[in-house]
Amino acid sequence: MDAEVMENRKRGLRYMCALSLLLVSVCPLSCTGSWMWLGVTSTGALEKLDCTNLPLSHRQRELCRKKPFLLPSIQDGARLAIRECQNQFRHERWNCSTTNEVSVFGHELTSGTKETAFIYAVMAAGLVHTVTRSCSQGNMTECGCDPRLQGSSVPAEGWHWGGCSDHIQYGTWFSRKFIDNAVKNMSTSRGGYTLLAMNQHNTEAGRQAIDRTMATDCRCHGVSGSCAVKTCWRTMAPFERVGLYLKDRYEHSVQVSDRSKRKTRRKEQRRPQVDKHQLIFFNKSPNYCLEDQRRGVAGTRGRRCNRTSAGPDGCNLLCCGRGYNTHVVRHVQRCECKFVWCCYVRCRRCESMNDMHTCK
Structure with missing residues (x-):
């Protein structure tokens, strides 16, 4: 009988541990x-x-x-x-x-x-x-x-x-x-x-x-x-x-x-x-x-900035005077789409190269 009680207690502890892990995963720090x-x-x-x-x-x-x-x-x-x-x-x-x-x-x-x-x-x-x-x-x-x-x-x-x-x-x-x-x-x-x-x-x-x-x-x-x-x-x-x-x-x-x-x-x-x-x-x-x-x-290190802006998003202000790096980014998108009878849309694949600036 004592062995059965001990086993039930162990099962209860395992259940409580599993429930605690679930709560921590969805609500960290025990929901405080x-x-x-x-x-x-x-x-x-x-x-x-x-x-x-x-x-x-x-x-x-x-x-x-x-x-x-x-x-x-x-x-x-x-x-x-x-x-x-x-x-x-x-x-x-x-x-x-x-x-x-x-x-x-x-x-x-x-x-x-x-x-x-x-x-x-x-x-x-x-x-x-x-x-x-x-x-x-x-x-x-x-x-x-x-x-x-x-x-x-x-x-x-x-x-x-x-x-x-x-x-x-x-x-x-x-x-x-x-x-x-x-x-x-x-x-x-x-x-x-x-x-x-x-x-x-x-x-x-x-x-x-x-x-x-x-x-x-x-x-x-x-x-x-x-x-x-x-x-x-x-x-x-x-x-x-x-x-x-x-x-x-x-x-x-x-x-x-x-x-x-x-x-x-x-x-x-x-x-x-x-x-x-x-x-x-x-x-x-x-x-x-x-x-x-x-x-x-x-x-702000690594933040993207606007080189031509005088506002808060400008590279001078956002990068706090540290300067910025310039990267060339290749952008691909669909363009010049036309409807073809019948019944689908045909598009060209357009590529553009743009400068991206990030704070040093």
Whole structure:
């Protein structure tokens, strides 16, 4: 009997080891880290896990268990935000690179720089955007179109509210509930900010970006296409426009004092309270020119640059004055395609030689 018990225990241990290996393969570091990890993992891997095993805080797991139907929107929001971050910074020295770690952005997530500010803002905005879009598309019973504007009109301008206005209030509420921590006294006008308060300020600025980029769309009604009456509704902007807005906020971000540091300059103490739409940061950004494994900086060596550009993608700026290498690249593509009766397309094979420049 004792031998049978021991064998059952061994089988149980083997099963637990196999399960642990599965979790590590789809969710590294035992699923500790940031919800942003959902944006870089595959849907197939996500389906093997439930809310308990995801890289979420205790409060986020509870919310996930109560509203599991929102998990696809959470993942889509993380993906949308990471993709837009990389799109906005594709020509910059820091190109919003991600890592294989659960933190996704590595050191940038806690460095307190302008890049940290942008990451938190765009991630919060991405979550609002996908949850709100899911509401408008009728994918959830908890929310739908924004009911507040239905039935009201603007007689002087000859139009009335109708259609399906995007219900960003629900998306904004969920983003706050899922991301933010309930912390009082987040900031003071004289005492500075904590890192947590800085991140929460920037996530709220990201959510406000959705509201500030919304547009009013209208449809005409009338005989023979006339526009005697118009029905209008509020709609979210494409997320690329939200990304452009946040990139402008990034470029005009405001440095604030870190309350966790003992010594604070009097000049910094007298700085007024910043606007809620501005991005804030503590520390100046590194130049991102050279690789720094300790900080997770990849450097710009080997990055492709534009020799004729005077912008951030130009070889002079992107390569930090180190110079660049020129390679001749052979490009083959189909060209001069013609339809042949009947029924196929005949194309020529065209070759071109192009210069490609990469940073030294």
